Amino acid sequence: MTKVNMKVNISGVELKNPVMTASGTFGSGIEYGEFVDLNRLGAVVVKGIANTSWKGNASPRVAETFGGMLNSVGLQNPGVDEFIQKDIPFLRKYDTKIIVNIAGKTVEEYCEVVKKLATADIDLLELNISCPNVKEGGVSFGTDAKMVEYVTKQVKRVSKQPLIVKLTPNVTDIVEIAKGAEAGGADGLSLINTLLGMAIDIHKRKPVLANVVGGLSGPAIKPVAIRMVYQVAKAVGLPIIGMGGIMTGEDAIEFIQAGATGVAVGTANFINPTATMDVLEGIGKYMNQYGVEKISDIRGIIA
């Protein structure tokens, strides 16, 4: 195989290749580091981190569904202080970029995490606006374009690293939300987060998840994700990290042709612990097969 150029630039940060991990599916890489060489990843996107530790929801937190899964982890995390102390030193041993996913229940909480990360040795911030907005009665920050603009602006004001805003697909018009993030000063966008879903155990006549509802991920959601990346890429000038059901290099190429600069592998890790490496190799294979010299040559080529 000839050497292909897979370098990508996301909001001013150069990644050796577009393949990263989807937040919450890869921890901080410690566990999957047993299966894959973290040095080969473009970036590791860590699990969502809040200002203090969150306990998360009750179990069961997972339900397998056709071609996907529902989760209701509820953003369990040790809090930003422990994260800075333990996880960053671990990840810094590897030649990969660190993207920190940020959770919060209020704008103040988001800002507090970002302030604490200002002096930390990390490369990018990813703001998870699918979190419940406590002050607005628990509806997600990410479902209202004005709210998205506001929270992005506030967080951007205190952030030292480039800010990527991660969009929820549980909205009527994803383009309007993406424009809200752009207007708020986002340096990039990630999409999509999980789709809200539910499963019932008909024998027990009870919801499968203790939390009743949860986020749907995996191959089942890929067509929705491709459509959203395509629509947003056409309407907004920001670099996009695409995700949602990526299992293979072909899936990743589909996202890139729809307009994504980076691609993140999530649920596929559970199905195949070396999924990130398989995706990376699959991209290389495609580029060789079609004589694509630079990955940017095929980005957003769908009219």
Next chain:
Amino acid sequence: MMEKLQLKIRMNEEIAPKIYKIIFLATEIVKKAKAGQFINLYCNKGELLLPRPISICEVNKKTGEITLVYAVVGKGTEIISTMKSGDTIEAIGPLGNGFSVDEEVKQHLIIAGGIGVPPMVELVKFLKGNITVYLGFRCNPILVETIKQYGATVYVATEDGSVGIKGNVMDLINQHNPVAEMIYSCGPKPMLKAVAEWSEKLKIPAQLSLEERMACGIGACLVCTCKTKKEQDWENKRVCKDGPVFWRDEVIWHD
């Protein structure tokens, strides 16, 4: 480093209604495996994405073989049950912490129910001293002779009374009033909870193997948690990585 393994199936047989024993050649797993650990089996079929966690029942260091015993309860275990000797199955492992074995302890008590019995076979092989085993089943006991063969004294309870006493393991315990320095237990949650309460009253340390629905199986996704005590507070620990075996004192039973 760990690898995704392609395991060759040596045998896959029904040993009781809907209960199968499967043997693989798995030298990599055998080298590291401890009693109470589990492996993840991948069904590799379109809609069945997630791996199925199954406890290690027995390892054979000489032949490099590993034995699992599983119940067919749904689509995944159904598919695994149709696999034949000579087929390969994808797996990772060994996973989880396993039981801790203290050489000083001489009086062991094992309490297991139903499909919680298999991991006790490998455990019995490693315990030195007196081993008493109480096993409970709905009907059709499994692995009783195997456990006896490794030198344990085994008592059985069945809910239908077809074998041993009619009732459950707690009825056996109440009849026998056993003494022990260490308890090891695996089985349905209500049974584990009863064992926890009983052992707490008698102040006997107990290691309980818990079960929870899983995704990654290696500690990365946080979907498999159980409530545990933490100083004045509590926290959710990962059953797949921090467990599946927990000390009785750690576990919080109420929601």
